[in-house]
Amino acid sequence: MLGFLTRKAACQGNRALGLEQGLRAIASRALSSSAKEMTVRDAxxxxxxxxxxxDPKVFVMGEEVGEYQGAYKISKGLLEKYGPERVLDTPITEAGFAGIGVGAAYYGLRPVIEFMTFNFSMQAIDHIINSAAKSNYMSSGQISVPIVFRGPNGAAAGVGAQHSQCYAAWFGSCPGLKVLTPYSSEDARGLLKAAIRDPDPVVFLENELLYGESFPVSAEVLDSSFCLPIGKAKIEREGKDVTITAFSKMVGYALQAAEILAKDGISAEVINLRSIRPLDRTTINASVRKTNRLVTVEEGFPQHGVGAEICASVLEDSFEYLDAAVERISGADVPMPYAANLERMAVPQVEDIVRAAKRACYRSAATASLAATA
Structure with a gap:
């Protein structure tokens, strides 16, 4: 690390050459993505x-990010290309390497800290909240902390309670942090670039089950200058009858639900939140004012969740536009079970979203009878 710092100025002079070499390497690398599609991992x-x-100030640090190329191969090829001073393997000490990363960010570097799972970020919570998130405010803007904390978040498949928790609401409640939740390859590329370039600490919540998923990508997305704005949601599917908000893997479930609902004559608008903090309240409320109904979807616990915050925003800003009670779909209010059948019951499913949307549109048997007698 110290050697890297002393050579920082020399590296700046070779920045253009390094960028050109990097783009050539990306073009020639044998990735699992085709020309028109890209996996989230490759993104x-x-x-x-x-x-x-x-930017020679950017470096990667975490458990097995170097020699092993990352537990999920996100850092594949980076150690060979950039060397051990910019791709740093660490011991199993999240508090230790998160603290080192925050200190490096104080100095002006741009660390990307990988947690093998965000459940392990609890070991480093003091550095994330008390050191990274609060320093800019407590220093009256004199200290910037340009650091990214990234890794898989939420449920995977049979990894148990200690490896399955969604931390979007946890970190989303903390001032000083920005919290991003990519769904597609476009999201992953554009939001990670934005996170690395941002002057503030960013919590970047990925999903293990999405790493191998392929998504269409345009030439614009593949361009090295591509970057998505932080705090802006994306309308993945337009509709007029009900708004469905979701993030990360749940966006895919919401889109599947929208397809099913369309067969029953219900036009669902699906919003990919992308950013939990800051939350794009403008896009959400504009959609609800058009559809007059809202269903929120998330993997996290039901109490004090992202969906609860969205519902509060809509009730504060668009209450008079609602034609039905808001519907919240979330994970069960229990630690994640290990057994596959119980795990499925604890995580929102496509059919849960369909039922909630039908209730909001008074299409279920129970709500239809109530509406008829009202």
């Missing part, structure tokens, strides 16, 4: 590669 990997090529 994250290419975003890291491009940002490291463009």
């Amino acid at each position: 994250l990997n290419s975003a890291l590669d491009e940002e490291m090529s463009a």
Whole structure:
């Protein structure tokens, strides 16, 4: 690390050359993505590669990110290309390497800290909240902390209670942090680049089950200058009868539900939140004012969740536009079970979203009878 710091100025002079070499490497690398599609894993990997090529202050640190190329291969090829001073393997000490990362960010570097799972970020919560998130405010803006904490978040498949929790609401409640939740390859590339370039600490919540998923990508997305704005949601599917908000893997479930609902004559608008903090209240409320109904979807616990915050925003800003009670879909209010059948019951499913949307539109048997007698 110290050697890297002393050579920082020299690296700046070679920045353009490094960027050109990096882009050539990305083009030639044997990835699992086709020319028109890209996996989320490759989207994250290419975003890291491009940002490291463009800015010598960017470095990666975490458990097994170097020699092993990351537990999920997100840092594949980076150690060979950038060396051990910019791709740092650490002991199993989240508090230790998170603290080192925050200190490096104080100095002006741009660390990308990988947690093998965000459940392990609880070991580093003091550095994330009390050191990274609060320093800019407590220093009257004199200290910036440009650091990214990234890794898989939420349920996977049979990994138990200690490896399955969703931390979007936890970190989303903390001033000083920005919290991003990519769904597609476009999200992963554009939001990770934005996170690395941002002057403030960013919590970047990925999903293990999405890493191998492929999504269509345009030439614009593949361009090295591509970057998405933080705090702006994306309308994945337009509709007129009910608004469905979701983030991360739940966006895919919401889109599947919308397809099913369409067969029953219900036009659902699906919003990919992308950003939990700041939350795009403008897009959400504009959609609800059009559809007059709201269903929120998340993997996290039902109490004090992201959906609860969205519902509060809509009740505060668009209450008079609602034609039905808001519906919240969340994970069960229990630690994640290990057994596959119980795990499925604890995580929102497509059919849960369909039922909630039908209730909001008075299409279920129970709500239809109530509406008829009202």
